Amino acid sequence: MSCEAYRPKLIEAAAMPAELNAALQEHLDGCASCRExxxxxxxxxxxxxxxxxxxxxxxxxxxxxxxxxxxxxQERAASVASHSRFVLWPVAAAAIAAVAVLFVVFQRIPPQQQTASQLAASSSATTPATGSATSSSTNSAADSETGEIASESKVAQREIASYGVGKPRSFSTLAKSEGRIESSQMPDVLVPPDERIALAKFVAALPRRHEIAVALTKPALAAPSADVLSTPLEIAELKLEPLSPEQAPSEAK
Amino acid sequence: MQELVLTQQGSTPRSATDAQRLESEAATREAFESHLTECGPLAFRVARGVLRNTADAEDVAQEALLRAFRRFKHLRERDRFRGWLVRITFRLALDRARSAKRREQRETLWSRPERQPPAPTAEDLAARSQFAQRLDRALDELPEKLRLVLLLSAMQGHTLEEVAVLLGVPLGTVKSRLFLARKQLAAKLR
Incomplete structure (x- = not known):
């Protein structure tokens, strides 16, 4: 075996010091260049x-x-502080949410007590005729029409009070508060107080004027059938006369 | 220490859960402290083996120990803490070395000659022998796996079996990697 063949093994042996094998040791003993x-x-x-x-x-x-x-x-202190913040944040958020909910609820409640007192003033101011009718109804019990109007006015006042007329409110707001419509269905239309008072009066008088109420509130009939629509046949030339005795049926005899 | 301050202010643990949590945290702190005393110098040496600069190595080792602290309570097998820390430190040190090299290249490229640092003096050059400089370059060119095995096995008190345990690889793998690393290093220095 030549020196060139031994050199890689010698380098490996130098890299990992261990017992040289017998063949390598024998070559080193006899080769000065490889030993060097x-x-x-x-x-x-x-x-x-x-x-x-x-x-x-x-x-x-x-x-x-x-x-x-x-x-x-320092890291531990920061983590404890962040833990505290982590605990406090939900509490603060819950408090803010509660305040927001209360604010919204109080905004939506109609001011009933105030409206009732305002109603009396406004109804007397805006409807002087009704007010005089009320006084005349107390004096003249025979005037039933006037008395009816007066009682309607009182009922209307109660109705108005229940609706609340302290300030002009939109129809959609009223409807929303009564749960009649969805908030997205109706545009926001302002209704003046006098119109709302008139509407309330009308609604209050409806039970007394039963026929009108029924007519207004009755649902429309379905399309009538052809039998109902067909009018009886009338022939002007046809003349009906009683039968003569000769023409009477034999059973009658 | 933070919990001690809170206790002094009168905020006693409100429930058994809090007390257990505090006890658990105290036990974790104590366990980490013992690991820190034992493994802190190891982290420094690993970092220095990569960076070959004491200040940078201390910064990297500190960062690695902080990371280890953050994850220590989630570590199930704490017997493997040393190996875990070695790997974190080695990775951070490699990142630091690479970013330093990139920064150096960038500064060399963009800085004007009059703003460049002064050339090393004869004393500076004498401080580092030519062989050591060549060794540094040769080490930087070694593959990461080979370099880590070479550094760990060069540390005093580390047998090859311990290196195998640290890296979580078989002893034969450590031997073969060490052999390859020495051969490649010698080839670059020859």
Whole structure:
């Protein structure tokens, strides 16, 4: 075996110090150049190991570990603070939500007490004729029409009070408050107080004027059948006369 | 320490759950402190083996230990803490070395000659031997897996079996990686 064949094995043997096998040791004993190569490689790896040892075994400064401990304490304090914030945030959010809900609820409640008192003033101011009719009804019990109007007015006042007329309110707001329509179905139309008073009066008088109420509130009939629509056949030339005795049927005799 | 301050202010644990949590945190702190004393120098050495600069290595080791602290309570097998810390530190050190290299290249590219740092003096050059500089370059060119095995095995008190345990690989793998690393290193330095 030539030296060229031994050299890779010699380098590997220098890289990982171990017992050289017998064949390699025998060649080294007899070959000066390979022995020199092996020694050179061994010295190279010794230098590498020394340099690596100095690189890998450096000592940290004495302040290293205390500094790490301080950083960890700081981290821990920050995490505790963030935990506290994490606990407080939902509480704060719930409080804000509760306040918002209360605000919305109070905004939507109609001011009934105020409207009732305002109603009396407004109805007397806006409908003087009705007011005089009310006074005349007390004086003249025989005037039934006037008395009826007066009672209607009182009922209307109660109705108006229940609706609330403190300020002009939109029809859609009224309808929404009564749950009759969805908020998105109706445009926002302002209804003046006098119109709402008139409507309330009309609604209050409806039970007394039963026929009108029935006619207005009765649902439309379905399309009548052809039998109902067909009028009786009338023939002007046809004349009906009683039967003469000769023409009477035999059973009558 | 933070819990101690809270206790002094009168906020005693409100429930058994809180008390258990505080006890658990105290136990975790104590366990981490013992690991810190034992493994802190190891983290520093790993970082220094990559960066070859004491200040940078301390910064990286501190960052690695902080990360380890954040995840320590989620670590199920604490026997593997050393290996876990070594891998975190090695990865962070590699990132730091790469970013430093990129920064150096950028500054070299963009800075004008009059703003460049002064050339190293004869004393500076003498401080680092030519062989050590060549070794640094050769180490930087090694594959990461080989470099980590080489550094760990060069640390005092680390047998190959311990390196295998640290890295979670078989002993044969450690030996073969070490052999390859030394061969490649020698080839670059020859």
């Amino acid at each position: 190569l092996h020694a050179k490689e061994r010295s190279l790896f010794v230098a590498i190991d020394a340099a690596l040892s100095s690189v890998a075994n450096g000592e940290s400064t004495p302040s290293f570990l205390p500094r790490v401990r301080a950083a960890i304490e």
